Structure formats: structure tokens, C-alpha cells
Amino acid sequence: MSYERGAIEKSGEQRDQTGAKYGMWFFLFTEILFFGGMFILYSVFRAKYTQDFHLAAGEENLLLGSLNTAVLLTSSLSIALSISALKKENYRLSVQLQTATVLMGLIFLVIKYFEWTAKISKGIYPDSPVLLKMSAGQILFFGLYYVMTGLHGLHVLIGIVVISFMIYFTKTGNVTSGNFSKLENTGLYWHFVDIVWIYLFPLFYLIT
Amino acid sequence: MENNAADYENSFYQEKGRYNGVLSWLMSTDHKRIGIQYLAAILTFFSIGVMLGLLVRLSLIAPGKILSQNTYNQVFSVHGILMIFLFIIPGVPVAFGNFFLPIMIGARDVAFPRLNRLTWWLYLAGAALVALSLFTSGGPPDTGWTFYAPYSIRAQANITLAVTGVFVLGFSSILTGLNFVTTIHRLRAPGMTWFKLPLFVWTLYATGWVQMLATPVLAITLVFIILGRVFGVGFFDPSRGGDPILYEHLFWTYSHPAVYIMVLPAMGIISEVIPVFARKKIFGYKAVAYSALGIASVGYFVWGHHMFTSGMSDTARIIFSFITFLVAVPSGIKIFNWVATLYKGSIMPNAPLYFALSFIFLFSIGGLTGLIIGSLAPNLHLHGTYFIVAHFHYVMFGGAGFAILTALHYWFPKMFGKMYPEKPAKVGWFILFIGFNLLYFSMFILGYRGMPRRYFDYPPEYFNLHLISTIGSWILAIGLLVILVNLLRALFRGTQAPSDPWGGKTLEWKIASPPPAENFHEIPEIK
Numbered sequence: 001m002s003y004e005r006g007a008i009e010k011s012g013e014q015r016d017q018t019g020a021k022y023g024m025w026f027f028l029f030t031e032i033l034f035f036g037g038m039f040i041l042y043s044v045f046r047a048k049y050t051q052d053f054h055l056a057a058g059e060e061n062l063l064l065g066s067l068n069t070a071v072l073l074t075s076s077l078s079i080a081l082s083i084s085a086l087k088k089e090n091y092r093l094s095v096q097l098q099t100a101t102v103l104m105g106l107i108f109l110v111i112k113y114f115e116w117t118a119k120i121s122k123g124i125y126p127d128s129p130v131l132l133k134m135s136a137g138q139i140l141f142f143g144l145y146y147v148m149t150g151l152h153g154l155h156v157l158i159g160i161v162v163i164s165f166m167i168y169f170t171k172t173g174n175v176t177s178g179n180f181s182k183l184e185n186t187g188l189y190w191h192f193v194d195i196v197w198i199y200l201f202p203l204f205y206l207i208t
Numbered sequence: 209m210e211n212n213a214a215d216y217e218n219s220f221y222q223e224k225g226r227y228n229g230v231l232s233w234l235m236s237t238d239h240k241r242i243g244i245q246y247l248a249a250i251l252t253f254f255s256i257g258v259m260l261g262l263l264v265r266l267s268l269i270a271p272g273k274i275l276s277q278n279t280y281n282q283v284f285s286v287h288g289i290l291m292i293f294l295f296i297i298p299g300v301p302v303a304f305g306n307f308f309l310p311i312m313i314g315a316r317d318v319a320f321p322r323l324n325r326l327t328w329w330l331y332l333a334g335a336a337l338v339a340l341s342l343f344t345s346g347g348p349p350d351t352g353w354t355f356y357a358p359y360s361i362r363a364q365a366n367i368t369l370a371v372t373g374v375f376v377l378g379f380s381s382i383l384t385g386l387n388f389v390t391t392i393h394r395l396r397a398p399g400m401t402w403f404k405l406p407l408f409v410w411t412l413y414a415t416g417w418v419q420m421l422a423t424p425v426l427a428i429t430l431v432f433i434i435l436g437r438v439f440g441v442g443f444f445d446p447s448r449g450g451d452p453i454l455y456e457h458l459f460w461t462y463s464h465p466a467v468y469i470m471v472l473p474a475m476g477i478i479s480e481v482i483p484v485f486a487r488k489k490i491f492g493y494k495a496v497a498y499s500a501l502g503i504a505s506v507g508y509f510v511w512g513h514h515m516f517t518s519g520m521s522d523t524a525r526i527i528f529s530f531i532t533f534l535v536a537v538p539s540g541i542k543i544f545n546w547v548a549t550l551y552k553g554s555i556m557p558n559a560p561l562y563f564a565l566s567f568i569f570l571f572s573i574g575g576l577t578g579l580i581i582g583s584l585a586p587n588l589h590l591h592g593t594y595f596i597v598a599h600f601h602y603v604m605f606g607g608a609g610f611a612i613l614t615a616l617h618y619w620f621p622k623m624f625g626k627m628y629p630e631k632p633a634k635v636g637w638f639i640l641f642i643g644f645n646l647l648y649f650s651m652f653i654l655g656y657r658g659m660p661r662r663y664f665d666y667p668p669e670y671f672n673l674h675l676i677s678t679i680g681s682w683i684l685a686i687g688l689l690v691i692l693v694n695l696l697r698a699l700f701r702g703t704q705a706p707s708d709p710w711g712g713k714t715l716e717w718k719i720a721s722p723p724p725a726e727n728f729h730e731i732p733e734i735k
Contacts (some may be wrong), residue, residue, distance in 0.1 A: 026386045031425045037428030044454060069513050083393040127440025136449025143441045143448075151431075162449055181280055 017181040024185040028192050035196055038148050042203060045140045047122040050136020057208040059124070060145075061115055065205035068111050069197065072156075075104035076194040079163070079187045088176045091170055098183075101190065112153055116146075145204055152200060155193045158184045162186050212733065219625065223725035234329075237321035240723060242328050243307030244623065249331065250303055251692075253294040258685060260287035265647075265681040268674050271665040272656075280664045281350035282365070286342065288353030289370065293377050294335055296608050297466055300473035301384055301419075302331070304615045305412050307623060309388060311716040311723060312406045314397025319390040323383055330380035337373030341366040354463070357444030357455040361436040371598050375430045378423045381469070385419025388412050397715075399734035403497070406714045407490065411476030411495045414504035418465045418472070421508065426462035429455065456518055460511035469506040470501055470604060471571075474611030478564050481618050482546045484712045485561040486553025492545045493707055499538035506535050513582050517591045525584055532582035539575055543568060557711065559633035563614035566641050570606025574599055576615060577652065582655045595655025601648045613637075620695060621709045625722040626702030632694040640687025646680025 046053050082097035123130030124142055131139055168181050169175040175183050212304060225230040233245055264284050267275040275283060306324065310317050318324050328488045342348045346366035351359055360367050392413050396405070405413075431457075434440040442448025444455040483490045488495060512528030520528075546568055555561070577599045581587050590596065621627055650673045655661075659670050666674070708717040715732060716723070 016319065016394055019390055022390045022393055023320060023323075023386060024390060026420055030382050030386070030420050033421060034424035034428050037425050037432075040458070041432075042449070045443075045449070048451075049449065116436065127433075132448070138451045139442065143443060146439075147432075147435060147441060147443075 002176055017179075018128050020181040020185060020190075028188060031192060035148075035151075037149070038144070039199070042144050045137065045144065049135070049137025049140065052135045053141050054208055056138040056141035057115070057204065058132075059119070060205045060206050060208075061118065064111055064115050068108050069201050071104050071108050072194050072197050075101045076191055078104065079190045083180065083184055083187050086170065086175065086180050086183055087177050091176075094183075095167055095170050098162050098163055098170065102160050102163050102167070102190070105156050105163070108156055109153060109160075112149065116149075142196070148200055149204070152193070152196055155196070159186075159193050162189065200207075218724060219720065219722040220725045221722060232505065235325070237317070237325050238725065239306050239310050239317050239321065239324060240623075240727075242324055243303055243305075246306060246331070247297065247303035247623075249335070250295050250299055253290050253335070257291040257295055258688065259607045260284075260290070262681055262685055265678040266465075267664075269671075269678045277664045278350065279606050280371040281662075282348040284662060285349045285352050287347065289338060289374070291604075292353050293374050294338065295491060296379060296470045296604055297591070298331060298384075298476065299470060299608060299612060300615065301412060301415055301469075302327070303612075304408075304477065304619065305384075305388060305415075305473060308619065308716055309391060309409060309412055310395070311391065311719065312409050312714055313400055313696070314393060314715055314728065314734065315391065315395035316726045316728065316731075318387050319394050320387050323387055327380040327383045327387070330376055334373045334375075334377035334380060336386075337376060338370055341369035341373060344369065355430070355433060356459075357433065357436070357452045358415050358446065358450075360433055361442075361445055368434055371430045371433050375427055376430075378427045378430070381419050382423045382427075385416035385423070387416075389416035389420070392416075397731050397734055401734075403494065404734055405497075407479035407493070407496055407500075408476035408714075411472045411479070411500045414500040415469055416470045418504050418507070422469070425458055426466075429462070432458075447721065453515070453518055454687060456515050457511070459513045461529070464511040464514060465504075465508050467603070468503055470608040471611075472503060473502065474567070474608040477611045477615045477618070478546060478567050479542070480561050480712075480714065481564040481614055482549050483731035484618075484710050485556045485558060485564070486550050487556065488549055488553040489713070491548035491551075492541075493591075495541050496545050499541040502538035502541075503535060506531060506538070507624055510535055513587070516584060516587045529582055529584050529587075533579065536575060536579055536582075543572060543575075556710070558629055559628075559637065560614050560618035562634060562709070563610055563617060565608060567610040567614060567635070570602050570610060570644070574602030574604075574606055577602065587606075590655060592660055593655035594651040594659045594661055596634050597661045598648045598651035598655060601651070606644065606648070613640075616695065618710070619716075620698070622704030622716055622721045622723070624699055624702075625705050625720075626698050627705045627709065628695055628702055629700030632690060636687050636690030636694060638687070639690060640684055643680050643683030643685070647677050649673075649678070649682050650677040650680065680726045 002010055078097045079101045082094045082101065085091075085094035086099060118126065119142075125131065126146055131142055134142075163186055166175060166186050169182060223238070224239075225236055229236045233241055236242065260283050263275065264280070264287060267273075267280055267283070267652050306318070344366055348365060349355070349360075349363075350365050350368050350372045351363055351367060355367065355371060360371075378591055392405070392409060432441070432443050436444060440448075442450040444452050446452060479490060479496055510528060510532045513532045514522060516525055516528075535596055577595070581590050581596060581599060585593045617628070618634060654670060654673045654677070657670070657671075657673075660667055705721045707719065707722075710717075718732065719727060
């Protein structure tokens with residue numbers, strides 16, 4: 001393995017696809033730890049204020065949450081399929097599947113927007129007078145809700161931008177069946193975002 | 209391939225690439241150019257940090273006459289923030305790691321050269337944000353470098369900008385670690401097996417992992433501080449159900465491993481320098497390599513020893529204390545192996561060895577006093593006193609700082625192609641060493657007698673030791689000045705350096721000084 005060289009071209013261009021994948025996996029490790037900080041806070045506060053968390057979780061809209069889960073899981077499938085399509089040199093299909101992923105990502109954010117605005121219209125947002133009158137555990141629950149889904153949403157947004165670039169790259173021949181690591185790494189990132197949601201969904205919507 | 213390397217190509221200083229002037233540096237993806245820029249930056253911030261430190265010391269021999277209480281708090285906070293986040297954490301990896309890692313493993317560059325350039329830009333952006341926080345409304349942070357909640361959430365000072373700056377710096381650090389680990393996995397020259405890697409590379413590898421596994425925790429913690437200040441999310445605010453102790457846990461989950469980000473690559477430098485100047489192979493290569501991994505992994509689980517007086521169960525405290533003692537074992541292995549390498553060696557008493565030996569001496573004092581405060585009973589007495597300040601300056605400055613000076617003298621001929629005069633370097637070292645011990649050893653005694661850290665004023669019985677310490681700070685500054693002026697003069701007036709002035713055996717000594725743009729004409733094969 002260590003004998004594979006020639007990875008670094010004169011221009012500083014990266015061609016070592018395995019190396020690129022290493023880099024992506026390492027980056028995802030760091031992301032896990034980044035989100036890990038939030039999950040630790042969640043578990044500590046949940047253990048401390050179990051009853052308040054139970055009450056606050058009743059506010060969540062299970063229907064919209066489930067819908068979003070379905071949308072995001074499907075988008076993970078479409079990005080995976082787009083890579084397979086790319087490897088089989090079916091570039092048109094690959095572009096279509098990537099576009100579908102972007103659209104589903106956008107739908108996810110729109111649904112999230114409605115969820116947030118519904119809460120905000122009830123006066124529930126960090127530092128709001130309504131929230132500050134609630135119990136400590138409820139303040140923390142909604143704080144965690146906004147911070148965790150917010151940072152997750154930010155990751156979705158970044159993913160949408162990156163996949164849009166991939167669509168452009170696939171169209172211009174920068175990403176091909178022989179040079180697919182950019183798209184594959186984007187796919188890994190998207191799956192990661194999906195997996196984080198798979199944990200957020202039960203923690204905020206299902207266990208009440 | 210012994211000595212024919214001297215003149216087949218231009219040095220990397222001549223290969224400007226597509227851009228001219230400053231842009232030929234800022235836009236460069238050459239790991240050597242990036243390393244040189246980082247080196248200039250960290251030494252600049254170090255110099256500013258030293259001046260702030262001198263100011264703190266000066267204020268302490270005449271409290272109230274030089275700085276007001278509030279300014280004093282700001283000056284020591286900014287001293288800490290600069291020294292920790294802009295100098296010593298990036299420190300060895302970004303400057304010397306960037307320059308030498310690819311060369312030492314026989315590669316032409318790091319695995320992701322453009323990502324490398326991005327880390328440099330992020331570093332500049334982070335530094336700019338920190339600098340901005342000093343001069344905009346609210347004034348410089350006065351929280352200390354630790355940004356403890358809930359004060360950091362409520363303080364009037366410009367914490368948000370400073371914390372954002374540190375967040376960006378952390379991102380830069382993560383990407384550097386990621387890049388180095390990938391490089392070591394993927395770009396070793398043929399025959400460069402894991403156990404032929406130079407020990408500096410081993411420590412960069414361990415450091416890279418710590419950077420990746422610890423820094424994100426700091427990042428999210430800082431995000432919580434920012435969200436607390438901007439949106440009123442009170443995870444660490446007791447009035448909103450939050451828990452300030454959680455902040456300490458999360459902060460030290462990063463900031464203790466960060467100690468190893470600072471000191472591991474420093475140990476790597478010493479492991480390179482000692483064998484070269486003892487004219488021997490390193491004693492116990494594998495033990496030294498494994499101990500780097502040992503320190504990195506065990507060091508991840510000791511953060512609680514920063515919080516023995518913060519309120520934890522006795523069980524937790526005993527466990528943290530025990531693991532703290534475990535970290536001393538791999539560090540001890542390294543110290544014994546360095547000393548054993550010197551035994552019966554044919555020692556060349558050049559300047560880099562002086563710095564390396566004083567590293568061993570000072571780091572041992574720092575490490576052993578770490579055990580004193582790592583055990584529970586003495587910790588209760590010494591926690592939050594000058595003893596702690598002395599301890600971490602012995603480890604950080606006496607350890608990592610002296611290692612940077614070692615590396616500067618060891619690799620100066622390679623990086624700049626110039627030799628510096630030995631005598632001023634040794635004189636500077638001597639003054640620095642004396643000043644250092646006066647400055648910080650007095651603090652051990654002060655702390656033992658109960659002088660609390662970060663205090664602006666104190667009862668008269670502490671005055672004499674404070675005075676000795678402050679005089680030490682002046683001597684130390686003179687020593688640093690001699691060293692830096694000597695090197696700066698050599699930069700312009702030094703004689704041409706040969707490709708291998710010290711008789712080093714690692715790959716960087718096989719190529720010209722300074723190295724050509726692509727390091728190697730042909731990738732070397734290691735037998």
C-alpha cells in the first residue's frame with residue numbers, strides 16, 4: 001500500500017483516490033466528535049431533567065419529523081445510486097439522481113423551516129419570554145432542539161451546495177467513471193448527515 | 209545519492225510558481241513555503257506574547273502602578289490566548305512538520321497540498337479575528353485563555369469575536385492533522401516502512417490523531433459559548449438550567465489532549481537531535497515510537513485532573529488521578545531512552561544539543577511537578593496557585609518552546625541554506641536558561657506558599673519572590689533577543705550551508721540546503 005506513489009502531480013493535483021477517501025473518513029471522524037459534544041449535553045441534561053424532557057418532547061410534530069426522516073433516507077439512497085450510475089458511465093442518470101438528492105435536501109429544509117416557524121410563532125425560541133418561564137429542563141430541551149437541528153440543518157445546506165457542484169462537475173467531465181472520488185466522498189458526507197438525523201429523530205420526536 | 213544533490217535544481221525559494229511577490233507565498237501549495245510562512249507567523253505571535261508576559265511580570269512587582277486591574281486581566285488573557293492558540297498549539301507541526309514531514313518520508317509534498325494552503329489561510333483568518341477582538345468595542349477578552357463559563361457568557365468584553373477566532377484556528381488545526389495522517393499513510397517512499405520512519409514523523413502521526421479526535425470537542429464547546437452570548441442558549445448558564453461544570457469537562461476534554469498536541473512533536477524533535485549529536489542510533493527506537501502513541505491515547509482520558517476542586521465524585525477523582533500517573537510512564541520511557549542514547553556516544557557539543565539537553569532537564573521538572581499536582585492531596589493545596597503556572601510553563605515553554613528553539617537551530621541550515629555563528633547561539637542559550645529558571649522556579653515556591661494565580665495584588669511577604677521572578681523575565685528576554693538576532697543576522701550574512709552540516713542520517717540531509725522545489729529529483733528508495 002505504501003508503495004503506491006505518483007499521487008502528487010506537479011501541479012499539486014490530488015489523484016490518489018484511496019488517499020482522498022482516507023482524508024474523507026478522517027474528516028467524518030472529526031464530525032462525529034463535533035456532534036458528540038452535543039449528544040453528551042443531551043444525555044446529561046436528559047438524565048438530570050427526565051420529566052421536563054418528557055413534557056417538552058410532546059411539543060414536537062411527529063408527522064413532520066417522520067416525513068423528514070423518510071425524505072432524508074431516500075435522498076441517501078439516490079446519492080448512492082448516482083455513484084453506481086457514474087461508475088457504469090451512465091452520466092445522465094447520475095446527474096438526475098444527484099439533482100433528486102439536492103431537491104430532497106431542499107424539501108427537508110423547507111419542512112424544517114415550517115417546524116421552526118410553528119414553534120417560534122408559539123413564542124418558543126432561545127431567550128424568549130415564553131421559554132424562560134418554563135422549567136429548566138424544558139428550556140434546555142428546546143435549546144438543544146434548536147442547536148442540534150440547526151447545526152444539522154447547516155450540514156444539510158452545505159451538502160446541498162457541494163452536491164450542486166458535483167452536478168456541475170459531472171456535466172463538465174471533471175467527475176467521471178475513472179475519477180469518481182469527489183462524488184464518492186460527497187456521498188459519504190451525505191450519508192453521515194443522514195445518520196446524524198437518524199439519531200436526532202428518536203431523541204427529539206420518538207422518546208417522549 | 210550521497211552528495212551530488214547540491215546543484216541540480218533551483219531551491220524552492222526561486223520556484224515562484226504562477227504568482228509574484230507576496231502572492232507567490234500566499235498562493236503557494238509548496239509545503240516548504242507554507243512551513244516558512246507559518247514559522248514567521250508563530251515567531252511573530254510568540255514575540256508579542258513574550259512582551260505581554262513581560263508586562264504582566266512588570267505589573268506584579270508594582271501592582272496598580274503600571275496596569276489597572278482590568279487591563280491586567282486583559283493582558284494575561286491575551287498573553288494566554290496568543291501563546292496557546294496562535295503559537296504553541298500550531299507550533300511544531302505547522303512550521304517544522306510542514307517543512308520536513310514530506311521530505312523525511314521521501315515525498316514531494318503532503319497528501320492534500322491545496323488543503324494545506326487552506327489551513328494557512330484559516331490560520332491567518334483566525335489570527336485576524338483574535339486581533340480584531342482586541343481593538344473593537346467591548347475590549348480584549350478578560351476571561352483567561354480558558355473562557356470559563358458562565359463568566360465568558362456574561363462578560364462585557366469582546367469574547368464572541370475572540371472565540372470565533374479560536375474556532376477557526378481549531379478548524380485549521382484539524383485539517384493539518386488530517387492532512388499529515390493521510391500523508392504518512394499514503395506517501396511514504398518505497399521501503400519506508402512504519403518502523404523505518406524517523407521518530408519526528410511518528411510523533412507527528414500521533415499528534416495528527418490527537419488533533420482530529422480532540423479539537424472538534426473544543427470547536428463545539430466554543431460554538432455553545434457563542435450561541436450563549438448571541439442567542440441566549442444557556443447550556444452552561446445555571447440560571448437557565450445549564451451546568452458550568454459541563455463546560456469545564458468539555459473544554460478540558462480538548463485542552464488536556466492539546467497539551468500533547470504541543471509537546472509530542474516537540475519530543476519528536478528531541479528524538480531526532482539527540483542521536484545526531486551523540487553520533488549513535490537512538491536507544492530503543494520502537495519503545496520511543498510506541499510511547500508517542502501511548503501518550504496520545506492515554507492522554508485523552510486525564511482531563512479531569514484540571515477539575516479536582518470543581519466538584520466531582522471521589523471515584524472520578526481517583527480514576528483521573530490514576531490515569532494521570534499512567535501518562536508519566538511513556539513520557540519517562542522517552543526521557544530514559546534519550547539519556548541512554550547519550551551514554552557512550554561521541555558527543556558533538558553544538559548549539560542544537562544545548563537546547564535539546566535543556567529540554568530534557570526542564571521537561572523533567574515540568575513532568576515531575578505534574579505528578580505532584582496530579583495526586584489528589586497536594587492538588588487541593590496547590591490548585592489554582594502559582595505552582596500550576598510554574599508547572600505548565602516548564603512543560604510548555606521549557607518543553608515545547610525549547611524544542612522549537614532546538615529545531616530552529618538544528619534545521620536552520622536546511623531551511624534557509626545559511627549557517628549561523630555557534631558562539632552567540634550558545635551565549636543566548638545560557639542567558640535564556642538562567643532567566644527561565646529564575647522566572648519560573650520562583651513561581652513553584654510562590655505557589656507552594658499559597659500565592660494564587662491570576663491575582664492582581666498580593667500580601668507583602670510574596671514580594672521578594674515576585675521580584676526575583678520578574679528579574680528572571682528580563683534575563684530570559686535578553687537571552688531570547690540574543691538568539692533571535694543571531695539567527696536573523698545569519699539569514700542575511702551567514703555562510704552557505706552544506707547539505708548535511710551535522711552528519712544527520714534522515715532524508716532531509718540528503719538533499720540540497722535549501723531544498724529544491726520538488727524535494728527529490730527521483731523518489732528515494734529506502735533499503
